Structures are given as structure tokens and as C-alpha cells.
Amino acid sequence: MARAINDRLALDLLLERGPLTAPQLRTLTGLSRPTVADLIERLRAGGLIEAAGETGADRRGPNARLYGLVADRAHVAGVDLRRDAVHVGVADIAGNPVGTASRPLPAAPDLAALVAAEVARAAGGRALHTVVLGTPGLIDPRTGLAGDGGVPGGRPDLGAALQDRLGAPVRLENEVNLGAIAEHREGAAAGRDDFALLWLDDGVGAALVLDGRLRRGASGGAGEVGPLRSGKAIFCDLLEERAVAGLDDEVFAARIAEAVFVLVAVLDPGLVVLGGALGRAGGDRLAGLVAERLGALSPAAAQVRASRVEGDSVLRGAVLTALDLVRDDVFG
Template identity: 50%
Template sequence: MNDRLALELLQEEGPLTAPQLKELTGLSRPSVADLVERLTGAGLIEVVGESGEQRRGPNAKLYGIVARRAYLAALDVRTDSATAVVADLLGRPLAQAALPVDAVEEAVDRLEELVREAGADRLHTVVIGAPGLVAPGTGELRDTAGLPAWHRDLVAAVQRRLPAVVVVENETNLAALAEQRVGAARDLDSFVLLWLGDGVGAAVVLDGRLRRGASGGAGEIGFLPVPGTGGLPSATNCDGGFHELTGRAGVAALAAAHGYRGPVEEAVAGAAGPAFLDALADRLALGAAAVAAILDPGCLVLGGELGRAGGPDLAARVARRLTTLSPVPTEVRAGDLGDTAVLTGARLAARESAQSVLFTA
């Protein structure tokens, strides 16, 4: 337990001296000395420099995690694109590239090339973020959202060809992890991330834990029946649901109705005018009210490309509209990470997964 605590401190705080480890852990000096010797012998930490403090005698040694002990990969797989990044055990990116789509074996070939470009011989952990339902426990990517077949084929090929731990996670859940660790939700234990991009999704974090639901379907808010669509969604098609109003195509149509036909991100950023933003906020508040009434998360984070483009202005408009629809107090924030959140979340998840294994071995 003491070893794990010290490793977590080195992850969170960066390199530390033995006296700093003593202060932060509350252990005695001999216990810290034994701990440092054990972790150094296990190849988990090493001397990475000196403290630089002026004192009598030599400067104190700085100890840090051996970042090259394991290498990780994170993949962001969209309906029409795929991006991979290779990182070290600290989660620091070393190499990144787009992967060919609809060409599964070539995509894995490119991933293996990326591993070599990063200076690694093999991967310890791979985390793949993909749209759609991911079954808890098995990690199976279910075909419930009309995804291209190559999504599932790519997951299977990575699992077959790479001698690594392969984890599959819903993309919006990974975006929520990123916003929670390094983004707009850093100070929150409970929140819902509303992903606004080509499609719309949600991720639920309550009491510090990501909630996936019994089948992995928690947050499939695009299927939520809402007024204003002229129809109802089906089990295999979210047209007629919240997606129709707030997905990219629906937002573009709303902007066009307000006389703006430029890029959707620019429309959401304010180019389409305040009347458009008010109308979009009205639409978003419908889903936000349902989330607040059922989950009472305390905060809604508008993520994805469009959530970030709307920024605090759109968030404030949604918050004002939400107060007229729901008695449940709910703060609304703009996400910090936008389109990069999925890949960042996958990289952080890979780091945490690998460290949980290596730090307890």
C-alpha cells in the first residue's frame, strides 16, 4: 500500500525527493529509504535529476516513474476517421497519426509503425474509443447505431495482432474522463457530459464514478423522444429523437433557417446571431431538463466540437432556459477540450489501466 501511494504521488506531483516523499506519505525516513530501494529495484522508479536546492552537501536526488517501463496506445475511432497516439507510462504522447479507414489490416500496420516511431518494441495497453454501445464486462462493440462494419473489424484485428491488453470504451465516456481529469469538470464529483458533434451523446459521472448502465447504454440521449421532431426514434434509428434537433445536421438546418449557411462551428460560435443561439439553447435545454429531472447531476458540461465552439455564451443561454423547465438546480459549463477529448480520455484511460497492473505487480 505504501509503494502504491508513493507511485501515485509521483504520478500526480511529478519527480520528488526522498524528504518530499516522507512528508507526503507520513512514513519514517527508514521506511521511505526501503520504499525507494524496492521501487528502484523493481524498475518502477529511477533518479531523474536533483532538487536544485542549495544546502550543505549534495543536492537531494529526484525520483520519478520510469516512463519507458511500458508503452500505451489510444485510438479515437469515428464513423469516417480513426486517429491513434502512442504514449509512455506517464501518458505523455510520443507519436500520433491518422489511420486508414475501411482498411483494417492496413490500419493495424500503421499502428505498428507508429509504435516503432515512438521508440517502443511493443504495447502494454491499448484503449479504443468508439461510438455506439459497449457491453460492460466483455467490451463488445454492439451494432446498434448503424456503424460501419470496419469499426468492429478494427477492434478484432487489434486484439488479434497486438500482444497487449485491449480495452474498448464508448467515445463519450472517454471524453467525460478527459474533462474530469484535465478539463472543465476537474472540480466535480458528479456531472453529465453532453457531447455535441456529428451526433449527440451523454456520459454520466455520479459520485466520482462513470455510470455505464446495465447494458452499456447509459447516456444514449440521441434516442430521447422530444417535442419538435415530428416523429419518434426507433430502436435502430435516432431520427425523431434528441439527435435530430442537436446533431450537426439539425444544427446546420437551424442555422440555415436563421439565414446562415457557413460552417456549423462558426454558427455556434456566434456568427449566426443571437436569435439562432437562443433557438439552439431551447433545443439543448430539452435534453438537459430530462437529465436534470432523472439524475440531478448538479452540472452539465457541453462537450464536443460544437459544445466548445459555443463556449460560455451558449452554456449561459442553456442554463437560463433550463431554469424555466426544471426545478432542479443545474450549472451548465462549456467543455475545455472539444474534439480532442476522446483521444485524451483514451490516453488517460490507458495510463490508468497500465499503472493499475504494473504498480500492484
């Protein structure tokens, strides 16, 4: 157990900091010289680390050997499956991007075959350890079955069908949940234990992170604010792109504030991030307007921020989730 803990500590340091020398590992871990020496030999024999050059050429005395991760020890794929397209990103175990692929969805595709082909194209012949796919709709956390998310050719057993075709474990996740994971790791919610993500894109939904953990709910429906009503209309209809096109920012912010108020009043997350294409496009100005209106509605204080994740946050969340899975399996 002690060896396993020490090995994982060293591997996580190499992930965070890049190649390190044995003396640096001793300083950072507090482990003894013999323990670090044994650890390095064990990880090299296991194919997890390798010599990555030397350091100390700019000073007197012998150079110290650097050790780094064997980045191609395993590869993962993240998939962002939208209603009109599929986007794939492949990374090595160190998190370095190694391949991408995108393709529009036809009206009635063989979805499992199409997605599998795009994943294989992005992988470029590399074997995949894990695939994480984000898609609209509820994903049952117990069975992994997908609900109707409006994706052409969608099927409840999409995960199992993909796994059969790819020969690698496949995990399905709601796309807004993956956006929240990316926001929590690298975006506007970094360093926060509690926040809600309001997703404003080709669909309207929310994701919840409480006590540092993503909360899915008993059936995968936590955060589904889209079907809630404001008067006689539902939020999905009020906040979708067609409904807000040409709206004054003040009016748009007022609509968003009503949806945000539901999250704040029930959960008190302290922070709401506006994500998706519309939330990102609105930026700090829209977030500020929503915060003003929310302050008049809610007794619970809450900050409102625009998304800070660069690029496709769903795809980024899928890759990050897949990396967590592969590292726990390979690194221990």
C-alpha cells in the same frame, strides 16, 4: 500489503510532483527514514524508479539525490475511432506523449487491420501494454462487444480482432464515455462527483458520472438521449450539425435545453457539460443560453458549462483510461 501500499503511494507522488528526494518522500508520506530507504531500493531494483539528478547545488552541504519514474517502463495507446477517421495517441507510463497517428477511413476498410496499422505507426516500434479504443455506439460492459455505431467496416468483435493483431490487451469504450472521463479529470467537471456530458458532434449522446464513477448501464446504453423524441422528431435529427447550421443561437439553445432537461429531471446531476464539436464551439455564450432555458423547464438546479478539455477529448479520455490500467498493473 504494507510495502505494496507504501510503494504505490510513493509512485503516485512521483507521478504528481515529478522527481523527489528521499527526505521529500519522507515528509510527504510520513514514513520513517529506514522505510523510505528500503522503498527506494525496492523500486529501483524493480525498474520503476531511477536516479534523476541532484538537488541542493544552491545551498551549503551535500546534494540530495533525486529519484524519478522510469517513464519508458511501459507504454499505452488511446484510439479515437470516428465514422470518418481514426486518431491514435501513445504515451509512456508517466503520461508523456510519445507518438501520434491519424488517417481517414475509406468506404469499406478492413477496420481491424487499418486501426492496428495506425496504432503501430504511432507506437514507433514500442511495445504496448494496453490499448483503449473509443468508438460510437453501445459497448456491452459484460462482453466488450461493440454495437452498430455507423463506423465503416465496424464489427462486434473489433476489440478481440485488434488484440490478436497488436498482441496487447484492448478495451473498447463508447466515445462519449471517454469524453466524460477527460472532462472529469481535466475539464469543466474537474472536482465534481456528479455531472452529465451532452455530446453534440456527428452524433448526439450523453455520458453520466454519478458519485464520482462513470455509469454505463446494464447494456452500455446509459445516457443514450439521441433516440428520444421532441414532438415527432428525435434529438439526433434536431441537434446534428446539418440540422443546426444557420440556426439562431437562441433557437439552438432551446433545442439543447430540451435534451438537457431529460437528463436533469431524471438524474439531477447538478452540472451538464456541452461537449463535442458543437458544444465546444458554442462556448460560454451557448452554455449560458441553455442554462436560462433550462431554468424555466426544470425545478432541479443545474449549471451548464462548455467543454474545457483541450484537443480531442475522446482521445484524451482513452489515454487516461489506459494509463489507469497500466499503472494498476505495473505499480500494483
